[in-house]
Amino acid sequence: MTNQYIASVDVGTTSIRCQITNSQGQILSSACIKVNLLYPQPGYVEINPDELWSDVCSVIKSSVADAxxxxxxxxxxxxxxxxxxxxxxxxxxxxxxxxxxxxDLRSDTLVKQWNQSFLMKTFRIGCYALYLVTRNKRFLAGSSLKIANTQSTMRLVWVLKNIPQLKQAIENKNVMFGTVDTWLLYKFSGGRKHITDITNASATGFYDPFVLSWAIWAKRVLNIPISILPEVVDNDYSFGYTDKSVFGYPVPIKCVISDQSASMFGSCCFNYGDIKVTLGTGTFLDVNTKQMVHGSASGLYPLVGWKLNNELTYFIEGACNDTGSIIQWALSAGIIENPYESSDLANSVENTDGVYFVPAFSGLGPPIMDDNAASGFIGLKATSRKQHMIRAILESIVFRFTLLYNLLQKETNLKIKGICIDGGVANNDFVCQLLANILGIEVYRPSTTEVTILGVTFITGLKAGIWKTRNELKKMRALNSIFKPSSDMSVYENCMNEFSMWLKAVDRFKLWYNLK
Structure with a gap:
């Protein structure tokens, strides 16, 4: 049989990876290119579209050649x-x-203005009133709607306000909007397709997962022209072939999906209540809720997980924006010399010696919801050593996630026995064991850290008929380690005491940038 090699591409924030896998699930080659992030002004984080396109093509060609x-x-x-x-x-x-x-934080002022505006407050009150009458979870979600910097919404509003050429081009119907998937599909198709997959659309902030369409309020309230938005398609849509000019041969495209959804699929979280935690640049907690759209008033949000074979799966998601970025900061500040040694250094001391770290470079998300919180250490004294500081940093990542996990437990009746983890920080044994100890559940770390690529491989293989069922995929997924909670009750009690003290430290850092 021909066409039995899968080229899985993951276009991330810091790197672009391509992996070649055969029909037996064996990895033949892998290639990686670092994404060139641009910082034209403080708070601005950009990528050159043409450079990204060139790098994606290059990494695919390189991995194919290596295989x-x-x-x-x-x-x-x-x-x-x-x-x-x-x-x-x-x-x-x-x-x-x-x-x-x-x-990117260029729209931060707009985000704050809109979240505090009379219009948004009225909208939330109206939604809550409708929820009390209808008990519709869509209105419950609307009652706590808060625009975030990580969503595309206000950055697009900023662009429409600040780039004059756009206004005239929109009047002439000469503008296309697209997330990374849209741009790549447009380029791969030789400019013939202006589409986005449903998971990327769902994460923009102005796609309504309850009714599966671009949100009407985005047009009426924010003046986002619907005409510039792409068509929303399924993850196994008939994407067609790459234009012959790209690779010299029309390559079939079988799957397009967002990174968090791909890592959920790669973790084989196919059933209701299955949980995946990505410990990457940020922490993303995703829970499979099947056909149920979860409305929350506490900061968790519903997303489309995937749509395959006309079957729709939803997630609940909660996020902490600072995880791997905290490790990168510690590296640049000289606190950590090598991320791989941080686990051993943290374990080399029994505790933090009263030192606590608050990870809030991007504010504190749910359930605290404070964009004005500050980051920093507290409790430093003459006896404090580098090992204590490193342990405090790693503990803060776990404690921050614990808040998110507790919120999930409060809002659902899920009986959780274990969680699947992935991402770069998932390689840290100290973090994994502390997660197991404080949550009281098993933590499953896969044998490959490239779970996002694995998810793309699985979906592509299913679409192409290489594999027939999801049970086949489960057999292909191997675990590297299972971290079990300590059976010593004093370990749990100590974790909770430290967590309680960390919460007191967090209180000291709240609303820091609002203080005059």
Whole structure:
């Protein structure tokens, strides 16, 4: 049989990876290119669209060459970072601006203005009143609607306000909006397709997962023109083939999906209540709720997990924006010299010696919901050593997630026995064991850290008929380690005491940037 090699591409925030897998699930090759992030001003984080496109093509060609196969033998599957977008001219494909990434803060003032506006407060009150009457979870979610910097919403509003060329081009119907997946599909198709997959659309902030369409309020309240938005399609949509000019041969595209959804699929979280935690640049907690859309008033939010074979699966998601970024900061500050040694250094001391760290470079999300919190250490004294500080940093990542987990437990009746983890920070044994100890559940770490790519591979293989059932995929997924909670009750009690003290430290850092 031909076309039995899968090229799975993951376009992340910091890197672009492509992995070649055969029909037995064996990895033949892997290639990686670092994403060139641009920082034109403080708080601005951009990517050049043409450079990203070139790098994606390059990494695919490199991985195919390393696998010693022909481009004619591959099936292409793609996952992308969410919330990052650009706009471009319909007539000549020229971008109006760079990709504005999900980490970009240029619209922070707009976000705060809108969240505190009379209009938004009225909207929330109206939604809550409707919820009391109807008990519809859609209105419960609306009652706590809060626009976030990580969503595309206000960054797109900022673009529409601040790039003059756009206004005239919109009047001439010469503008296309797209997240990373949309741009890549547009380029791969030679400009013929202006589409986005449903999981990326769901994460923009202005796609309504309850009714599965672009939100009406985005047009009426924020003046986002619907005409510039792409068509929303399923994850196993008939994406067609790459234009012959791209690789010299039309390569079939079988799957497009967002990174968090791909990692859920790669973790084989197919059933109701299955939980995956990505410990990457940020922490993302995702729970499979099947056909149930979960409305929350506490900061958890519903997303489309995937739509495959016309079957829709929803997630509950909660996020902490600072995880791997905290480790990167500690590296740049010289606190940690090598991320791989941080676990051993943290374990080399019995405790933090009263030192606590608050990870809030991007504020504190649910359930605290404080964008004005500060980051920092508290409790430093003459006896404090680097090991104590490193342990405090790693503990803060776990404690921050514990808040999110407790919120999930409060809002659902899920009986959780274990969680699947992935992402770079999941390689840290100290973090994994502390998670198991404080949550009182098993933590499953896979043998591969590239779970996002694994998810793309699985979906592409199912679509192509290489694998027939999801049970086959479960057999292919191997675990590296299972971290079990300590049977010593004093360990749990000590964890909770430290967690309680950390919460007191958090209180000291709240609303710091509102203080005069």
């Amino acid at each position: 010693n196969i022909s481009i004619k033998e591959i099936l292409l599957g793609i996952s992308t970072q969410r919330g990052t977008f650009t706009t471009w001219r319909k007539d000549n494909s020229q971008p109006f601006h760079n990709f504005i990434t999900w980490k």
